[in-house]
Amino acid sequence: MGALSHLRVLDLSRVLAGPWSGQILADLGAEVIKVERPGSGDDTRAWGPPFLKDAYGENTSEAAYYLSANRNKQSVTIDFTRPEGQALVRELACRSDILIENFKVGGLAAYGLDYASLKAINPKLIYCSITGFGQTGPYAKRAGYDFMIQGLGGLMSLTGQPEGAEGAGPVKVGVALTDILTGLYSTVAILAALAHRDQGGGGQHIDMALLDVQVACLANQAMNYLATGNAPKRLGNAHPNIVPYQDFPTADGDFILTVGNDGQFRKFAEVAGQPQWADDTRFATNTQRVANRAVLIPLIRQATVFKTTAEWVAQLERAGVPCGPINDLAQVFADPQVKARGLAIELPHALAGKVPQVASPIRLSETPVEYRHAPPLLGEHTLEVLQRVLGMDAQAVAAFKEAGVL
Numbered sequence: 001m002g003a004l005s006h007l008r009v010l011d012l013s014r015v016l017a018g019p020w021s022g023q024i025l026a027d028l029g030a031e032v033i034k035v036e037r038p039g040s041g042d043d044t045r046a047w048g049p050p051f052l053k054d055a056y057g058e059n060t061s062e063a064a065y066y067l068s069a070n071r072n073k074q075s076v077t078i079d080f081t082r083p084e085g086q087a088l089v090r091e092l093a094c095r096s097d098i099l100i101e102n103f104k105v106g107g108l109a110a111y112g113l114d115y116a117s118l119k120a121i122n123p124k125l126i127y128c129s130i131t132g133f134g135q136t137g138p139y140a141k142r143a144g145y146d147f148m149i150q151g152l153g154g155l156m157s158l159t160g161q162p163e164g165a166e167g168a169g170p171v172k173v174g175v176a177l178t179d180i181l182t183g184l185y186s187t188v189a190i191l192a193a194l195a196h197r198d199q200g201g202g203g204q205h206i207d208m209a210l211l212d213v214q215v216a217c218l219a220n221q222a223m224n225y226l227a228t229g230n231a232p233k234r235l236g237n238a239h240p241n242i243v244p245y246q247d248f249p250t251a252d253g254d255f256i257l258t259v260g261n262d263g264q265f266r267k268f269a270e271v272a273g274q275p276q277w278a279d280d281t282r283f284a285t286n287t288q289r290v291a292n293r294a295v296l297i298p299l300i301r302q303a304t305v306f307k308t309t310a311e312w313v314a315q316l317e318r319a320g321v322p323c324g325p326i327n328d329l330a331q332v333f334a335d336p337q338v339k340a341r342g343l344a345i346e347l348p349h350a351l352a353g354k355v356p357q358v359a360s361p362i363r364l365s366e367t368p369v370e371y372r373h374a375p376p377l378l379g380e381h382t383l384e385v386l387q388r389v390l391g392m393d394a395q396a397v398a399a400f401k402e403a404g405v406l
Helices: 017-027 084-092 115-121 148-150 178-197 212-215 219-226 264-270 275-279 288-292 293-303 307-319 329-334 336-340 382-390 394-402
Strands: 008-011 031-036 051-052 060-065 073-077 097-102 126-131 204-210 245-250 253-258 323-324 344-349 353-358
Touching: 008 017, 008 084, 017 031, 017 073, 017 126, 017 178, 031 084, 051 084, 073 382, 084 115, 097 178, 115 126, 126 178, 126 382, 148 178, 178 204, 178 212, 219 336, 245 293, 245 307, 253 293, 264 275, 264 288, 264 307, 275 293, 275 353, 288 293, 307 323, 329 336, 382 394
Parallel strands: 008 031, 008 097, 031 073, 097 126, 126 204
Antiparallel strands: 051 060, 245 253, 253 323, 344 353
């Protein structure tokens, strides 16, 4: 049994931040009921290509984007813009421990599905709202998407080539990182609220905002600014506080060198055939290396081009200096460590026979993650869930379907 197998989650969210949180809870054993719009469902079902291929190499209706965040869930289609649909969702909420939603602020109040309305009928419900800007503040009613928040929240001011360099300018992270981080923080908040409830407290409302998470995750860069009053600038792949800590060219490509202390720098200098660097007053300590970055980095680049990436990685690993290649995704999933950790898995799928998935990184010794079923087809579990959870008979469900509620 999964660690959260005693819990039921009602997932009214779509796209990524909310579904990501729901998938984490589902992987940990929770029963997650994903409520979707009849006929269309989660927006990301249509966010292709690419789409999952069937056994004949033809596209199915399942977009890869949707498949990334909805494993282990049950899909129920309910039109809760209609009173009958609202009543069904309220009944499901009465029988749930957690609800996740990412509608605009106040968007669910019109349907009687806001926190105040559901708390009145289920005071133990933990209700997690995920929005772009939170429930309060001058931007509260604005829509918020990951890319926009990466810019507004400062991340893109730190990402990209330095001013004056070729290709300089702001660059977003290559995945929707703010959404992912918001999903992770939401999961932490949900588990904290569960702990409070288990100690005798009731349910509560969780107010999660993409902007809040993005600013919080500026981490050391935020503190660099707050401590000095100087806004950090883009450094490409370089680190603002550590040198050398970036990519360097090799004879056949590039590699990453991440020297974390002075001892590692001395070992690197020896492998590079330049042991005098470690005794040079300009480079002997990290503080000095940061101050003399403009002198040291060109010297290192001149040295690294004479060996291949594989040679550098092998020699530096033997010396205990952290480094690595820059892999594309084909190389990532072919990497022996990635294979040994089982990070690529497959699950049976109704349309394609099987669907690839990226495994959860959570490793629990006593209650391991379970991969029970693939991301569901739209409405795949409507009949089963309404019969099992709400006690409806097949005729009642058929009548709702005929009326367009399901």
